[in-house]
Amino acid sequence: MTAKQKLIVIGAGMASGRMLEHLLEADREAYDITLFNAEPRGNYNRLMLSPVLSGEKTYEEIVTHDDAWYAENGITCRFGEQVTAIDPAAKTVTGEKGVLAYDKLVIATGSTPFIIPMPGHDLPGVIAYRDLEDTEEMIALGDKAGSKAVVIGGGLLGLEAAAGMAARGVDVTVVHIMGHLMERQLDEAAGYLLRKSLMDKGIKVLCQAVSKEIVAGPDGRAEKLVLEDGTELAFDLLVMAVGIRPSIALAKEAGLAVGRGVHVDDQMITSNEDILALGECVEHDGEIFGLVAPLYDQAKVLAHTLVGVADRFINKEVSTKLKVTGCDLFSAGDFAEGEGREDIVFRDPARGVYKRLVLEGGRIVGAVMYGDTADGAWFYSQIKDRTDIEEMRETLIFGPAYQGGGASDPLAAVAALPDDAEICGCNGVNKGTIVEAIKGGAGDLPTLKTCTKASASCGTCTGLVEQLLELTLGDDYAAPQTQAVCGCTDLSHEDVRRLIKTQDLKSQAAVWQELGWKTPNGCHVCRPAINFYLLADWPLEYQDDPQSRFVNERKHANIQKDGTFSVVPRMWGGITTPDELRAIADAADKYQVPTVKVTGGQRIDLLGVKGEDLPAIWADLNRAGMVSGHAYSKGLRTVKTCVGSDHCRFGTQDSTGLGIKLEKALWGSWTPHKVKLAVSGCPRNCAEATCKDVGVICVDSGYQISVAGAAGMDLKETERLADVPSEQEAIDLSIAFIQLYRENAKYLDRPYKWVAKVGLDWVKERVVDDLEERQRLIDAFELSQSIYRKDPWADHVERKAEGYAPLADLTLEAAE
């Protein structure tokens, strides 16, 4: 018998641990094994560090190979000793305690956490999350009362660290750079539900938050994190969990082929035939690894290669679960790229459930689920087995147990409301009261109206009340069909508006989930409406989403039929100056504007500007003191005026001055549809005020305010709201009316259409008679304007100009 071959393994981690088991099983006598590990211990189940952190397990419980096991199998352990070099020519490795020769070498060095190289990243008090030492430091934090931690990174590791520390009583904030948590595994809807569960556990979550700098305290230990937007977060410990990098330094210095990881073939052999590698340190066919399942497959193949059994590694789909108690999520397969994909979406807002399957060519290629993951394993096996699902497509989303027609319930969102949810805002009637009345015999809308007052005023909650009737009475009630917003939902605009308010829905993802949207993220019809409702109801909490806006509002210019744009600067109340006119003329010359036109709204339109020139022409106009005219917006357009008492022999009040004041108060605000005003100095009405959304006619005794006119597709004279003696009251009434319109109207209803629905009397009660309500409306408008009363052109010139340029220009490359 020949002498045993010498096998050296670098790294006693999860991959090499499994490999050794397979090797010993295949042939106990083949090798003399020496195992190096930088950590001062043998192999333990690294995945289970999170349950150790949260206190659900002890370290002893997660050890997979103890001293006895290594002794029994005759493995020489050199734990706590790092390997510093490999010499492939001499076939030796150098450890901290000496040089050792091998016949075969296995590299299983795993990966190292990536640390963002921002200022302060190397201070004490900043750790990663990889090994037992890190875990122990986090556990220790929980022993000190009132301690705070910040976790950078909202992926799998970061969230497990955050939840574990929170379970130990630490005050934790997660800082995540992307728009939603775990963006590699989850889509937005599931990310929203995850965030909600974490916040329920008391964890604060900041998304789209960019970390800038870590600052040390007087003791030299890191003590606060500064974000790009200036926010400062104080902490006792900062955990950075932003990703991993394969540990390839040893292999690279030894001259082995490496890319992002150590290159291996299907037999797990590196570019040197006596050196093999596996685990997170390798790169196979362009892929690197971060989950344990494929590493176990590698372990088997590598053991087989070592004993001369033919085998090959095939990379399969992986699935993910988050090991945080109470956050039930599952994701598997592929959500990205590829031709001909379709989605099946299921949402049950009442139970906080979301499921999405991605189909391609009659097969499932990806699955995400939140809240109910019982079927995860089944979907995962359908993905791996590439099962043909055409036959069960209709009921597929309901999982293996469910066969039989199952359409999602259009009443789910209303069913999910708690009893104290307010249904009728005008009369303060909640769901419980209405349901009780129905059970007590009020079986139709008119009876309900009289006995509860629900939907008896503005009527915008009628749809919801009808749904409650349907829900309570079941098939006995035939509800008249309400017009749904679009194919993504069965709810009407009015229902959606009311539910956004009563359920405190403050993000698009919240609306999609809680109201049971049927598509992953809406469509071109519902998204602009939802975006408006959210920003109108929650001006401080919700951030306007330009990607949910029609191009004109996203680019702050009117698109033309040839793809160029028109630019209309504001001319307050129709007044301009020679300097402004010169700046407009200069801009028209400089940017070769083909058409300059005086508009019907008393200002000047520059038509045919190239998209790429927009930031530059705006910057020029800004320099001359001009701002966007919002000629493109569902918002305040123009306030037309006549010359008024300043010049006109009939003028009774300063109509131009009032027009300018109104325009300065209202500009920048977003509204359900466009809003136009006019102020005329006398009843001759040269500013055409009696066909506007709000029109003011000045008279000797003061101001006549009228609203809800039309002179576009419909023609309608305004209706008188009130006559007031002072200019200030004229302004107050106009603002209160517009705010009431902003809070209640359906998206794309001009004021005249909205007033026709709710009735002028209902409007007068709130805007004219109820002084408290008038003031509330004015305050709410002003609060919103504290965010929106600013020039979007200047903002885009400063922050977004590069978005107007091409992403890349390959024509230059071709010319080279």
Next chain:
Amino acid sequence: MSWIDIGSVEDIPLRGARILKTPEGCVAVFRTEEQEVFAASNTCPHKGGPLSEGIVHGRSVTCPLHNWVFSLETGEAQGADEGRIATYPVRLEGGRILIDGESLRTRSAA
């Protein structure tokens, strides 16, 4: 295929698009999810609307001029409208967007 790096996925707003200039004209590069991109012709077959300016939803885009909707995966017009836009292979690698240069070059011939 010959992959060309054209930028970072974060250079495109989520559910938005940017233009890629090529010798044969403009290609629109869409970002449908945090980590999902598509590339297609920028020109609507209806009346030439610039698709990169449209609203991006699911894996579709709506033309800004007259609301035709196109699948970014197949390029087919959805619903009642008939037409197709060319699509080009793209992939993401470590946050960089790679487009297949060959299919861009052959597109005028196709």
